[in-house]
Amino acid sequence: MRTNIGIFLCDCGESLENIDFEMVRKKAGEFQNAVHVGLSSALCLEEGLEEMVSAIRGKGVNRVVIAACSPLLKETVFRKALEKAGLDSSSLSMANIREQCSWVHQTDVTEKALEMIRMAVNRVRLIKEIVREEVEVTREVLVVGGGLSGMKSALEISRLGLRPTLVEREPTLGGEGFYVLKPFPGEVIGSMAKAVEEDENIEVLTEASVVKVDGDVGSFSVRIRRGGKEFYRTFGAIVFATGQMTEISSADFKQTSNIISQQGFVKMLQVPEKFSKRPEVIAFVLDLSGESSRLSTLSVLNNALAVKEKLGSEVYVFCKNLKVDSEGVETLYREVRNRGVVFVKFEETPKIESCEDGRVRIEARELLLGDEVTLFCDLLVVEAKPSPSKGAESLSSMLKVGTDSQGFYQDENVHLYPVFSRRKGMFFVGSCRGDLDPTRTWMDVSNVAMNLYELLSGGKVRVEVDKVKAEPDKCQACLTCIRVCPHSAIRLVRSERSGETKRPFINGKREVAQIHDLACEECGICTSICPAKAIEFSGISDEQILAEIEAMGEGRIIVFCCAESAYPVADSVGKLGVHYPPQIRVISVPCVGRVDLIHILKAFEKGAAGVLVMGCQEGACQHLEGNTRAKERVKYAQDLLEEMGMDRESVKVVNLGPNMAWKFSEEASRMAERTEEGKR
Amino acid sequence: MIVAERKPFEEISKMLTGYKKVLVVGCGACVTICWAGGEKEVGILSSQLRLAASREEKELSIIESTVERQCETEMVEELKDKAQEVEVILSMGCGVGVQTIADVFEEKLVFPALNTTFIGMPQGEGVWTERCAACGDCLLYWTGGICPAARCAKGLLNGPCGGTRRGGKCEIDLEKDCAWVIIYQRLEKQERLDLMERYYEPRNYRAVKRPGKIEIIRK
Numbered sequence: 070m071r072t073n074i075g076i077f078l079c080d081c082g083e084s085l086e087n088i089d090f091e092m093v094r095k096k097a098g099e100f101q102n103a104v105h106v107g108l109s110s111a112l113c114l115e116e117g118l119e120e121m122v123s124a125i126r127g128k129g130v131n132r133v134v135i136a137a138c139s140p141l142l143k144e145t146v147f148r149k150a151l152e153k154a155g156l157d158s159s160s161l162s163m164a165n166i167r168e169q170c171s172w173v174h175q176t177d178v179t180e181k182a183l184e185m186i187r188m189a190v191n192r193v194r195l196i197k198e199i200v201r202e203e204v205e206v207t208r209e210v211l212v213v214g215g216g217l218s219g220m221k222s223a224l225e226i227s228r229l230g231l232r233p234t235l236v237e238r239e240p241t242l243g244g245e246g247f248y249v250l251k252p253f254p255g256e257v258i259g260s261m262a263k264a265v266e267e268d269e270n271i272e273v274l275t276e277a278s279v280v281k282v283d284g285d286v287g288s289f290s291v292r293i294r295r296g297g298k299e300f301y302r303t304f305g306a307i308v309f310a311t312g313q314m315t316e317i318s319s320a321d322f323k324q325t326s327n328i329i330s331q332q333g334f335v336k337m338l339q340v341p342e343k344f345s346k347r348p349e350v351i352a353f354v355l356d357l358s359g360e361s362s363r364l365s366t367l368s369v370l371n372n373a374l375a376v377k378e379k380l381g382s383e384v385y386v387f388c389k390n391l392k393v394d395s396e397g398v399e400t401l402y403r404e405v406r407n408r409g410v411v412f413v414k415f416e417e418t419p420k421i422e423s424c425e426d427g428r429v430r431i432e433a434r435e436l437l438l439g440d441e442v443t444l445f446c447d448l449l450v451v452e453a454k455p456s457p458s459k460g461a462e463s464l465s466s467m468l469k470v471g472t473d474s475q476g477f478y479q480d481e482n483v484h485l486y487p488v489f490s491r492r493k494g495m496f497f498v499g500s501c502r503g504d505l506d507p508t509r510t511w512m513d514v515s516n517v518a519m520n521l522y523e524l525l526s527g528g529k530v531r532v533e534v535d536k537v538k539a540e541p542d543k544c545q546a547c548l549t550c551i552r553v554c555p556h557s558a559i560r561l562v563r564s565e566r567s568g569e570t571k572r573p574f575i576n577g578k579r580e581v582a583q584i585h586d587l588a589c590e591e592c593g594i595c596t597s598i599c600p601a602k603a604i605e606f607s608g609i610s611d612e613q614i615l616a617e618i619e620a621m622g623e624g625r626i627i628v629f630c631c632a633e634s635a636y637p638v639a640d641s642v643g644k645l646g647v648h649y650p651p652q653i654r655v656i657s658v659p660c661v662g663r664v665d666l667i668h669i670l671k672a673f674e675k676g677a678a679g680v681l682v683m684g685c686q687e688g689a690c691q692h693l694e695g696n697t698r699a700k701e702r703v704k705y706a707q708d709l710l711e712e713m714g715m716d717r718e719s720v721k722v723v724n725l726g727p728n729m730a731w732k733f734s735e736e737a738s739r740m741a742e743r744t745e746e747g748k749r
Numbered sequence: 750m751i752v753a754e755r756k757p758f759e760e761i762s763k764m765l766t767g768y769k770k771v772l773v774v775g776c777g778a779c780v781t782i783c784w785a786g787g788e789k790e791v792g793i794l795s796s797q798l799r800l801a802a803s804r805e806e807k808e809l810s811i812i813e814s815t816v817e818r819q820c821e822t823e824m825v826e827e828l829k830d831k832a833q834e835v836e837v838i839l840s841m842g843c844g845v846g847v848q849t850i851a852d853v854f855e856e857k858l859v860f861p862a863l864n865t866t867f868i869g870m871p872q873g874e875g876v877w878t879e880r881c882a883a884c885g886d887c888l889l890y891w892t893g894g895i896c897p898a899a900r901c902a903k904g905l906l907n908g909p910c911g912g913t914r915r916g917g918k919c920e921i922d923l924e925k926d927c928a929w930v931i932i933y934q935r936l937e938k939q940e941r942l943d944l945m946e947r948y949y950e951p952r953n954y955r956a957v958k959r960p961g962k963i964e965i966i967r968k
Contacts, residue, residue: 543777545782545787547781553874602788666793671796709758713801714801
């Protein structure tokens with residue numbers, strides 16, 4: 070089919086005065102395949118859109134270029150209009166001639182606008198038709214862990230009409246959460262367990278564990294071990310609620326029978342009659358190793374209050390800080406104080422010793438008054454240090470879901486908080502992802518339930534088929550993409566021979582990489598790293614990027630911008646009226662991990678003066694390591710330039726936060742200055 | 750698999766001095782997998798060569814092509830048309846690939862762009878380590894499946910030298926394991942430590958008669 074490109078210009082209410090739109094209109098009409106150039110003053114409003122739709126229909130346009138404001142503002146509106154005109158919504162390419170052209174320069178930028186339109190024309194010409202398909206997803210959800218957060222998750226998920234299966238390692242539900250008396254007294258846990266067991270929609274597998282997980286979101290194939298037997302089940306998603314472990318670290322004192330953990334103490338308090346002798350003085354110590362958590366504060370306050378109610382003993386709490394920012398904890402703290410509990414704030418770790426008479430001596434320096442405090446108590450309750458639950462490390466590495474620096478689930482990445490993992494369809498709730506108080510755990514559960522509802526309730530999900538695809542005729546099954554995919558969305562599969570091929574197919578079949586349409590998050594890291602150039606990312610192919618570069622004049626500085634971070638920053642430069650040199654040209658990429666060495670080298674081949682690769686701040690990449698990969702790649706590109714005797718600094722990686730318009734402009738200007746100097 | 754790495758740009762560029770038409774040929778097998786000479790690397794090197802030439806205002810035209818396996822005559826023969834257009838063929842295959850191309854196109858100049866380094870395996874992303882010395886006299890049966898000939902810096906056969914460093918590292922390169930330490934640990938796991946006491950006579954380095962040739966005749 071012939072490519073008919075329709076170009077639609079918008080002068081934004083005649084406000085973009087430094088662009089000569091009549092000239093642009095005339096020259097754009099001469100571009101190859103251009104069948105229509107329209108000019109509007111408000112393309113995004115109803116009238117403008119209608120005009121565009123009728124022009125598309127009337128002129129047989131099948132590819133659309135819109136030169137207007139930033140795509141971040143109205144792209145969705147324009148795509149809908151395309152659909153209305155009977156085109157696929159993907160047949161659009163935009164030239165951001167407002168924020169990234171007119172607004173960032175004071176001089177006449179007609180030529181620059183025209184060049185940006187040419188870039189968009191070159192790109193749109195290469196857009197491939199996208200095939201959309203519905204894939205089935207199962208409504209079964211696996212919840213791992215039968216503690217508070219696991220049970221709550223199962224109940225919520227069941228309420229939404231999905232079918233949860235709760236897998237618990239122990240013989241009974243309940244988990245470790247019971248060592249906080251309030252707001253979850255034993256009865257609440259009991260009734261929750263009862264509710265779970267009575268819910269016909271929830272399947273409970275106790276004394277069971279997850280052995281292996283294959284497959285991807287929508288249909289994970291999970292091997293479960295129970296009672297010496299192993300079996301496979303299919304789940305659409307997996308929720309991890311594996312909780313945490315707690316342990317008294319006895320490095321600070323010699324452990325005796327009257328030094329116990331919070332957990333042990335709660336058990337004792339549940340049957341106060343069992344105390345052989347009522348303890349006269351009870352002390353709690355927090356913050357012995359590092360800083361205590363919200364959960365420890367909550368449990369100390371609850372338990373101190375319970376002591377007052379049930380035993381009436383004297384209570385002292387030694388701590389560095391109390392964390393009272395959870396819901397209702399400030400009030401609880403006041404109540405505890407009013408009941409006569411004494412708080413001793415220390416800075417240096419207190420000395421703890423067992424006395425011969427069976428009591429425990431605590432020596433501490435009170436921080437506020439500077440007094441030495443010595444207390445003899447009958448029972449000392451120490452904080453147990455939370456640590457990741459048993460098996461968290463092996464499970465996380467098996468599933469490639471990542472942990473934080475302390476070994477709790479979930480990478481330290483702002484895009485994943487609160488409940489996402491790096492893999493689509495795997496979620497974390499509650500204390501398995503860190504030390505969470507119940508309020509936050511409840512929020513996690515609601516969050517997961519909402520996401521699961523969206524993902525699975527329809528039983529089908531619409532996907533773009535083969536949006537990222539490894540070409541079986543080129544794939545060498547080298548496993549590189551599988552190793553680097555941050556979302557574990559790639560598998561090796563047997564590909565059937567189709568038609569004539571010179572590849573060594575064995576029995577008509579061959580192993581090739583396959584990218585899962587639903588699990589793929591479209592970062593393009595695999596496409597850039599594939600040593601056989603076998604992977605094509607149809608949304609932003611190498612050809613498209615190179616065609617954009619091709620459209621540029623000489624001496625340009627090409628800025629590859631992460632669509633999530635640097636591109637909006639580039640827009641904000643315009644919005645703030647900050648300026649940068651006119652030779653800057655922005656190419657938007659889904660993640661800077663998509664930027665390949667060949668793009669950088671080709672840019673120089675085509676006469677670019679410099680290349681900037683701008684992505685997220687380190688640790689804030691939505692694809693976890695796209696920006697660190699870009700950094701390595703740029704370093705390698707610098708080496709390549711250097712061995713050719715070129716200035717290694719003419720390519721540079723820049724990390725931007727959302728509010729760093731000044732840095733964008735500064736780096737762009739610096740690169741422009743540097744390349745100008747190089748010329749002289 | 751065969752592991753190789755690219756020669757320094759300067760060396761390649763010197764080899765090509767004076768030639769105006771070059772065919773850069775990648776190989777789809779081992780060297781693609783070890784990121785040294787696949788289609789991607791062909792693109793990068795070609796781009797570099799073009800850039801360098803244009804900076805020096807020299808004329809240079811490059812044809813890029815990657816064949817399935819450079820060590821197969823039939824697959825290399827597919828380059829015939831392209832080869833006719835150029836003065837030099839720059840092979841990004843291993844040493845075998847370079848020679849296959851040179852044999853197929855005897856009248857052409859065929860230069861190597863890679864240094865073929867060893868037979869090894871990938872150890873995660875972007876790391877390859879040597880595993881086999883292709884000695885023709887395999888002794889892995891005795892050494893717990895770990896080859897001292899390839900993995901000991903000195904190729905010792907009867908236990909470690911005196912240079913084993915703390916943590917079982919090699920004195921030649923502290924980042925590498927002493928082969929004999931890991932052999933010992935492996936045999937210990939297999940309860941075959943008695944094999945450590947076995948004396949190995951000096952090796953028969955003529956096990957493979959150079960040049961090597963294997964003929965398997967199938968009925």
